[in-house]
Amino acid sequence: MLDLRPNCECCDVDLPGDSTDAFICSFECTFCRSCAEGRLQQRCPNCGGQLLSRPARVGQALANNPASILRVNKHHATCA
Incomplete structure (x- = not known):
């Protein structure tokens, strides 16, 4: 199951x-x-790797399997 990280x-x-x-x-x-x-x-x-659209988890599936709350931030030169 995808982790569904909560942030960019x-x-x-x-x-x-x-x-x-x-x-x-x-x-x-x-x-x-x-x-x-x-x-x-x-x-x-x-x-x-290639970046592709992440599937959305909706309805009861999201309620039963919520997204992660662990925020990930990496400082890359391309993000400056």
């Missing part, structure tokens, strides 16, 4: 579990649409 690792904007603006790589590094499409050009600064 680049700009720290909130990304709730039901957000359609979250992008992830295969390691679940998480970024907002603005950073993923703009600054990062669809490439994860951690692993170089």
